[in-house]
Each structure stands twice: as C-alpha cells, then as structure tokens.
Amino acid sequence: AQSVTQLDSQVPVFEEAPVELRCNYSSSVSVYLFWYVQYPNQGLQLLLKYLSGSTLVKGINGFEAEFNKSQTSFHLRKPSVHISDTAEYFCAVTDGGFKTIFGAGTRLFVKA
C-alpha cells in the first residue's frame, strides 16, 4: 500500500531565507507525485507535479521539487521565501489507481 510521510509538521523560517519541506513516500510501483498548497481560508491548489522525465520539477510561485527514486523522496524547495508563502503544504502520491494519498501536511510559517 502507498503511504506519504511529511517529516516536519511545522517549519518556521525567516523571510528571504531558503526552505525545504520534506516528503517521503512508499510504493511498490511507479508513482506520480504532487505538492499542493492550502492558503488560509482557501482551497487546495496544485504547486507542481512529477509524472515522468526530468527529476527536477518547477512549479508556481518559485517552488521546485526533486524526485529521488532511490531515496523515495520528493522534497519541496524555495530559495527565498516571502511572508505570502505562509500556508500548509501537502505532498501526495498516486500509483496510477484512482486514489490519491496525501501526507499529513507541513505548516510553513514565514516570519518577518
């Protein structure tokens, strides 16, 4: 069975600092990987997705993620965060079935 582990429940960081949100998955087959963001009082929004090809995926708002098959990881990074990046971030995986499995989320808090 698939599962997703987001290693940090909360990540505080100062504005303009780099950030990495960690995600590990388990699956016995090839997977598709996603990062979603949920801003306060808004619905989930796709940041980026890995389907195949290049392991470095670029998304919206300056975020990128790298798929590492050997480490079964899909960490999200941004070189310089803004106050407006404060939100909850969810990593998700699907193995080609209809079910998408989400992690528990990481709350990113950007401080001035």
Added chain:
Amino acid sequence: GAGVSQTPSNKVTEKGKYVELRCDPISGHTALYWYRQSLGQGPEFLIYFQGTGAADDSGLPNDRFFAVRPEGSVSTLKIQRTERGDSAVYLCASSPGGATPLTDTQYFGPGTRLTVL
C-alpha cells in the same frame, strides 16, 4: 470561469441525523473526487466519479456514506445516522478527466465543514 463550489460552507447537525453535502464541479470536468480532511490531517480519499458512475468508492468508510452524480455534473455526498467522528471538512475536487485522469490537476473546492454534536 467559476471554480469548484461546495454548499453549504458550514453544517452543524446532531448525532443520528442525515446530511447532504453538495459539490458543483468546474463546467466540463468529467472526473470528480470527494475527500475528508480531519483536523491536522491531509485529505483522505473517499470516492471518485468518472461521469455519472463511481469508478472507485473504496475510501467510503462504511455504508452510512453514499455519493451520487446522476447527470455527470453536480454531486451529492450523503451521510446517514451521523456520528461525532464524522466531523471534518469534506472536500470536493474536479479534473478534466478523459484519457489520463490519474495525472490531471485536481481543482479543489473550499470545502464543507461538518460538525456533528
């Protein structure tokens, strides 16, 4: 165009009552998903519709939960004999569907917060 909408935004009910939660997907999207998000958790898959049919309902927790999509657009999630443990935010998402629904971007609604007293 309009995004995914869900009504009501909040629903408070008493234990044992019946509730219906509605989802209006983006026009033209054939794939529709329901998720449940408990406090401090990520969304948990409930059911997936392709058109009018439920292609995967393996996430429905028990037979008190049922969902329909009779005309392939609006969907209703129905919960009978509600329990306090059903309290959560219920999310709906839609995607274009077609040949590759599994890799489509899902567009989420704002959710319905259900509280069972």
